[in-house]
Amino acid sequence: MKTVIIKYNAGNVQSVMYALERIGAPYLLTDDEAEIRSADKVIFPGVGEASTAMAYLRQRGLDKVIPSLKQPVLGTCVGMQLLCRYSEEGDTTCMGVFDVDVRRFPATPGLKVPHTGWNNLTTMQGPLTEGLTENPYVYFVHSYCADVCPETSAVCDYVRPFSAMLQKDNFFAAQFHAEISGNVGQRILENFLKIDKRV
Amino acid sequence: MLTKRIIPCLDIKDGRTVKGTNFVNLRDAGDPVELGAIYAREGADELVFLDITATVDERKTLIELVRNVAHTVNIPFTVGGGISSIADVSALLNAGADKISINSSAVRNPDLVDELAQEFGSQCIVVAIDTRFVDGEHIVHTHGGRRPTELRTIVWAKEIENRGAGEILLTSMDTDGTKAGFALELTAQISGAATIPVIASGGAGSMDHFVDVFTTGKADAGLAASIFHFKEIEIPALKRYLSHQGIPMRTTR
Numbered sequence: 001m002k003t004v005i006i007k008y009n010a011g012n013v014q015s016v017m018y019a020l021e022r023i024g025a026p027y028l029l030t031d032d033e034a035e036i037r038s039a040d041k042v043i044f045p046g047v048g049e050a051s052t053a054m055a056y057l058r059q060r061g062l063d064k065v066i067p068s069l070k071q072p073v074l075g076t077c078v079g080m081q082l083l084c085r086y087s088e089e090g091d092t093t094c095m096g097v098f099d100v101d102v103r104r105f106p107a108t109p110g111l112k113v114p115h116t117g118w119n120n121l122t123t124m125q126g127p128l129t130e131g132l133t134e135n136p137y138v139y140f141v142h143s144y145c146a147d148v149c150p151e152t153s154a155v156c157d158y159v160r161p162f163s164a165m166l167q168k169d170n171f172f173a174a175q176f177h178a179e180i181s182g183n184v185g186q187r188i189l190e191n192f193l194k195i196d197k198r199v
Numbered sequence: 200m201l202t203k204r205i206i207p208c209l210d211i212k213d214g215r216t217v218k219g220t221n222f223v224n225l226r227d228a229g230d231p232v233e234l235g236a237i238y239a240r241e242g243a244d245e246l247v248f249l250d251i252t253a254t255v256d257e258r259k260t261l262i263e264l265v266r267n268v269a270h271t272v273n274i275p276f277t278v279g280g281g282i283s284s285i286a287d288v289s290a291l292l293n294a295g296a297d298k299i300s301i302n303s304s305a306v307r308n309p310d311l312v313d314e315l316a317q318e319f320g321s322q323c324i325v326v327a328i329d330t331r332f333v334d335g336e337h338i339v340h341t342h343g344g345r346r347p348t349e350l351r352t353i354v355w356a357k358e359i360e361n362r363g364a365g366e367i368l369l370t371s372m373d374t375d376g377t378k379a380g381f382a383l384e385l386t387a388q389i390s391g392a393a394t395i396p397v398i399a400s401g402g403a404g405s406m407d408h409f410v411d412v413f414t415t416g417k418a419d420a421g422l423a424a425s426i427f428h429f430k431e432i433e434i435p436a437l438k439r440y441l442s443h444q445g446i447p448m449r450t451t452r
Contacts, residue, residue: 014295018269048320107394112419114322114365116396118244118449119201137202137449139275141322141365158201180275180297182239182451 003193004039006066006079007031008046008056016045016076019179023186025193033065040071041193045179046078050102050144051090053078067095072170072195080166080173081144089144098166098173100149105159114143119164119176121154126167128174128191129154138164138174138181138188145175202447203413204244204420205434206398207427209234211250211280214260216428232267238427239274241434242451246272247300247368247422250280251343258287262294269295277325279368283311285318292319300325300368303341306348306355309362316363325398326359327368328352330385337385344372356389367393368422370400378404378426386416398422406432406440413446 003020005013007029020027020043027043028035036042044066046053057063066073066083075083082094087102094102105113120135129136145162148155156164156175166173172192178185210217215229235246248268250261258281265278278291279300288299305312305326315324329344330337330352337352356367369389371382381402390397399418403409403426412418426432442448 014293015269015297018295019273021270022273047322112394112396114395115201116322116366117201117204117419137451140201177275180273182273186273 001025001040001193002038003027003041003043004036005029005043005045006036006062008053008060008062013045015177016043016179019186019189023190023193025189031060031062033061036065037069041195042066042069042071042073043192044073044075044079044083046076046080046082048078049090050078050081050087050094051092053082054092054094057082057095063095067097070170072172072192074192075171075173076179077142077175077177080175081146083166083171083173084146087144097171098146098149098151098168100146100151100163100166102144102146104144108159111159114141115145115158116141118181119156119158121156121164123152124154124165126153126165126172127195128165128167128172128188130191132184132187136184138176138178138184140164140176142175200447202244202449203418203441204398205242205409205438205441205448206245206247206420206422207238207243207434208247208249208400208422208424209428210424211248211261211264212252214264217251231264232271234428235268235276236271238434239272242438242449243274243434244449245274245420246276248276248278249300250278252280258290262290265291265294265296277368279325279327283308285314288315288319292323296323298323298325298366300327302327302329305359306339306341306350309358312359312362312364316365321363321365321395324364325366325368326364327370328355328359329370329372330382331372332385340372344370344375352385353388353392356393360393360395364395366396366398368398368400371402374402375400377402380404380408381412381416381418381421383411383416386412386418390417390419396420403432406437409437409441410444410446413441
């Protein structure tokens, strides 16, 4: 099995690479279109600022490549946000795989932004959360989030309920950092690597 | 619900944990990687590795250690000690650290906070504040709490937040090592004023001290070192206790 991690400027991809190594899944870190298209699984990570990241993807044509992929794709954190329609961060038009917008958490007394730490998932659906105990905890660090929508496959609640995970066809996404979310995160990554559906 | 975090801190010198530990089941009590992995298994929510010597020569050892920790541990960890440039941070993040922590270098050059936040994002920039009560005021100290500055702690906390810090690690030098409890009033004051999370450190001696720091102290996370290393408090028992006291805690199975 060939797993590709998309290489771009919004990455602490290091921890994703280590997580795959712990699972024993070989991977390739690349921004080459042919390599990405020929992969069995594609992971699209991201830590950083949305508009800068989108500009980089556009420059390399990856903004067209990623939405057209047919194999299972997993976007995490900013990677997930870039797969949405639009992000308030830097007033950014994103790739529009998921039909939802990304907005900043509103300032709320007593609730800190960024949403930092372990929070639990509810109303989980789909293959990625299979085998997990009820309301499992995963690690979040983010100031922007996607609303709950028909494509939401797990909900988290902070200030308001938001999409912790999204799923549409072969596209999967997680707002949290599965790669450092303990055994729960590891199971989610393993579940993703087991999906054999191409569309 | 977002949980409060329990964070063991490991002091590192020459790539080894400095303070002794009571982990009899450790093959090598001085091995930070093994100790970190045990804490992660026991349910620690994050780890902090503090390089207390951090000279240029020792940097390479630290980078190697960070790489090994990142490879082994599947929870977030922060690395601090002697970090003063974008290059330092870049090297640590590339080795697999999730966050870095700066202290004296931020006081010396506050623009560093802005630069790091811009370059790497606020989410990975922790600013540590060592504070001491002097003549009726909480004053920021540097160099392991030995050297006073002109800065009032609350003013400095707001400044680093405005400059783009993602988190504050607040250590009270008055309570540190006393095991008499966290500096609750100060922690509540800083946490109440800040819009970013505050990690409270210094003074933990009992499970109730953690209850206090999360309720009265309004802290987002509690950090301690020796009480965990010497197994005076074990993390699973602590988290169960806090949970029973109504403090939101991550449960692991």
